Amino acid sequence: MKLFSTPFELDYYDDSGNPYMDDISPLKVPEDTKLVLGLNKYSHDTTLCAADIKTGKVLFALSKERLSRKKHDAGNVATLVESCLKCLNLDYDAIEKVVMNNHHHRILPLEESREHMEWESGLGINGGIESGYDDEENLLLDADRASFIFTELSHHLAHAYSTATQSPFDSGLVVVMDGMGETYRTMLRGQKTKDPTYVSDFSFGEDSFQIIPSNLQEQSQISYFDWREAESVYVYTKKENSIDLKPIFKRFTPERSPPSLFNHGFENMDSVGALYSRASSHIFGDWNACGKVMGLAPWMGSSWKDGDLVQRPVEEERRVMFGSLYSEDDDKKFQQDKSVISGMPLISRMDADLFDEDGNLVKKRRYDFDDDEGLKKQDDGNEVQEKRLPTKVALDAISLAHRIQIDLEAIVIDFVKHFKEQTGEENLCIAGGVGLNSVLNGRLSRELGFSNTFITPYPGDDGVAVGCCAFGLFGNGLLEEQKETEERPPIWKEPLSPYLGPAPTEAAIKAAIEAAAPWLQVEEVRDESSRLELAAQEIESGAVIAWYHDRSELGPRALGHRSILADPRKKGLVRFINQYTKSRESFRPFAPSVLAEYADDWFELGDTSSDSNKSPYMSLTAMVREKKRKLIPAVTHVDGSSRLQTVTAEAEPLYHKLISMFYDLSGVPLVLNTSFNTIPGEPIVESPSDAIRSFLCSFGSVETLVMGDYVIKRKTANLKTLLGEADKRDMEIVTEALCPKRVGPCTFQTITEADAGTVDPESVVSKTRVRMPARPMHHDGDEWFEILDELEGELLSVCDGTATLSDIFQEYTAMDEDEEMDKERVEDVEVLLQNIVYRLVRLYENTLVSW
Template sequence: MPQPSRQHDGAMNVLGLSFGFHDAAAALVVDGRVVAAGQEERFTRRKHDAGFPAKAVEFCLRQGGVKISEIDRVVFHEDTGLKFDRLARSALSRGRGGIAFLSKACQHWVSDGKFFPKALISERLGLPRRRISSTRHHAAHAASAFFCSPFDRAVVLTIDGIGEEETFTVSIGEGTRLTKIAAVRFPHSLGLFYSAFTSYLGFEVNEGEYKVMGMAGFGEPVCWKELFALFDLSRPLDFRLRQEWFNFYDPEDHMYSGAMVDRFGPARVPETPFALGCAAGSVLSPENRRFADLAASVQRATEEVMLGLVRQAVERTGARRVCLAGGVALNSVANARIQSELGVEIYVHPAAGDSGCAVGAALGAAFAGTDRAHSPRTPLDHAYLGPEFSPAEVRAALEVAGIRRYRTYDDSAALVDTVAERLARHRVIGWMQGREEWGPRALGNRSILASPATAAMQALVNEKIKFREPFRPFAPSILMEHAAECFACPAELSPHAPECFMLAVRAATAAARARMPAVVHADGSSRVHTVRRDSNPLFYDLIAQFHRRTGIPALLNTSFNLRGQPVVGAPADAIETFGYSGIDTLVMGSYLIDKEDLV
């Protein structure tokens, strides 16, 4: 890595960028440490915003106290030349229809500046091109997982839909070095397999995969072996996916073929009602049962493929520590099975999807050509990397919204006591505190919170507050020391365990099913979020106070947003969401506003 060419404070400042497909983001790394990261959608309020992350860059620089002129290197998350080469080869293989598709793709690439991302970045940031470089998409994924992990040595797997041409890679991470040892290329893709069935089941690709996981909890995996047989895993660290059920070459059409419809029947129409009574044991219509069973089968087959690939990687390398990234690594059921059944320690980057490539691109460049003694790594033991807002900014937002009635608390203990009392009375709280989370999971700083004590709360939050599908489950945020009592978690969890980032699903105990039914899914599982006082003291104290009042050491926690909207980014967003939803009380920093205060 070249040394800084200008005189500043001596720090090496690297800016990572991910944009052009979905979930654009920026991240700032200073001397190998991630100091800020943000997703553009949180600033622009456009869900999955793919555009140049100008506002995210502005935030990162401000948070890090760095001027754009002090950036030593800007790194883009993919090689667009390789990506277009794959698109062109795929299109031309389809004959006349492919040529039409390629022509349209070229127009989009020109208008969006995708052919020359370095020129676009140089123009938007006002930096010379010599400071701008690019990496490979899966290399960025791998760097985000390994360099943020606490492991000195690990095997690193990246699994997604597709990067430039790779869909799966295996690398060895040692110190500050990553060495790729295996890769699978398009069209053989576990991520695209899952997305094709996401489309078939009536959900939006790159948005609805987690809905398939939720639907799976109502079904039985009756045909998982048939789906698993589509994958040939006979060669170590490699796989092939039979293509007859899929249509990966025309992204503007369905990702599934007529053969899939012939086998499983008509696809689900989007927005079709599903499982309006979502308690365990609910009776589904025959049609909904068909879809739920298929979702369960897709999920199980995906888990088995992931287990097989990780098992092969562990056997090949001898590593007992595993790092995961790529969109498929957000499959929290598979993550828990990898831990439990393979007996390995795993780390999953909290923003495992494409946004996380901004962090990986920057870290990869920061550690290029270094050794561990020269550039010690800083493990990421929390995900609070986004913006926070001062009391003055919160008050200004309240004034702009015309809200004159509110309470303020100088003592955080008094605030926690007040909110815990309301939660115990089954009030729903909008909770905005500290720095925003990095990644798709709300981890207690941009959260909607409620008591998990009644099953009715799950239906209420889905229907009246989030306005989303009634079958969607909610997560428990539970005090770390009580997790093993309520869920099938390891007795001791490291600060980097997937449970700390809401990235592992665990079976609920009988006691948990009885005491907190609102956070136990129809199949008896929960996507667990363990809370440590040293990582989020205010949120920990709130759960602890609720525990003292109710005997329940957990809260229902879901992201602070309405269906189809990004998680709230600024106080104005929180106020707007509060006004449009059934949330009873909004808490922003030390300010507490009741719904009655809006009148």
């Protein structure tokens, strides 16, 4: 380090040898780098993807949910643009081209009037309800420049680009299936007006591919509402610097209700994705819980014995979907029967078995069942086997989930088979939200005779940003307006890495640990082998660990960088992780991460002679080989299936080493892998502080967090340090008692609830809660912690770091000098001390106080 005696200027201060002086991003790129941005904007799963316009290398991709901590978050992209430029160490002028999509409405016409957007922001209405709406980071309009190059890409075309451009095949078939895509009138208007800022399938000519219904233009003129993309098929051929990708088929589905209704009237649409999603809403009250439906369906083959009663789901004979998506013949065309999923949703049904013996509704009972024999403690302290039996509503839910799943598989397999025969293509690419159905994907891969199948880690709408970015880089050789002479980078020859998010710096990790230091026991293990061996031993011993490493994954699935890992041999971990770690339904299965070289030995993957790495992104479900099922029950679903991730040493060396070490210890070449998120409603963790918060919120069910070079455990409340210690012989103080201290400023709020017209004071209920943004387990949103009672609130108030437990206790037990303490008083004091200690420990464990 050099210090100069000249007047201080930053340029003269050379501290490059200190790695913690500046939080410099490891993703920093040369300052002359120019970017293409792909955006999925103002819709659910708002996402950004940024690539170098010269080399075509994707430098950064992130979904907004990872920053906001709201699953499938929508809205503007201001925070994403800021995060991207910060991580790449670039300024605003680096952005050169922007390609984007929002399938609900056009973006550029909306943003033409910046004054109106400012008006919306001022009133807090429409998009202006969220900060950043009228910021330049969202609008991407720089006062010093006229504009960037802006383009909008239609929804299914963006999906197709997301997979075709990075597939490892030179040509192939692309099938796009989701809930709803672009509106017909939007696409038609772009074609008729020759809008230079908008590219859709109609840019290839409306008559250049098959459309169902064939009289769509006529029908659209008499429709109350619009029509939307349902399923689309494309073929593509890669070139050196571009791609020839063209549509060959598209089915539209009518909007049957106003788009101003909930979720744009999505529940009334007839795409295969929308119908599956309607079942999701019916069962779980969430249109975007289709993964739960897929996990519920295999329970159809199960039965449960409760005494002399045997419970089993009843097969639903009526099909929800039938016919062919590609035909308009009356006897073959696609049809649906929504009556199977109409009426009172299952999520709202109040069956008798949802109530406890006191008549209280226990919502968790609705789908809280499994096939395990758990241990339950009786009043006498003995443990007995406890069965979690499905309720009547759960049995009905299983039947519907099974019905919609087998219908989806039958319809889509017929659909894809038809176009394989029509085109003769040997390679299949899948995109759109339906591409997240790994059971369907596994069947498509194994049963239709394709040489290869490719599915990105993000077939849903978070992949739209990648598709938009790819279009900005490579264009389309079949479109006249794309035949300009601009120089384009080489097209991607292999799939992009799924690890495209921010990379945590050493300084960020240390800062997150330091912020939660009073509650953490941290060991720094710089030697990689020692750290991996420690983690593998933890897993082998039965512990659940959190694994946080390097850049985050793009997409909804944890692929070994933001994962919770456990031993697949221990069946009891399924119930334990579901209940205590993930706080979710007990029927939910878990996925394995398996060493690719051993995958075929454990799973029925079909022909693996050309490639053992069949499912690198957890996209396919396969049957566990029958002889192996008893060895790995924690990742074997009730029907013997498993949604697996194959891991190679080339693609993910550190994760591969960890699994290999576990293999050496256990003889099993795979680990249980689930996403690192322990807080209901939140997505996978992103930053080191997210990881620490999620780890703490597991309350010890996750025993160890391995983050970077640090092995972290949770500290238990140390009462000895709170009370202080004295030498028993001469009563000299060995350690001073510590003073409990609030973590930071807090706001108290008391809520009083009473029935309408009540006059009974006992029926009035008051609840006090506290908001403390400085505590490590706090989220920046409107998060409150409910105080147990008045005593706990008072204790939190007096924990200012100046009073010991003894001081606090004396305040509650102070007596007059002449007052004597009788036996009853002594007992009361002992109970009071226990209550104070219990509440202080509870406040400590929830990170509101430290000592």
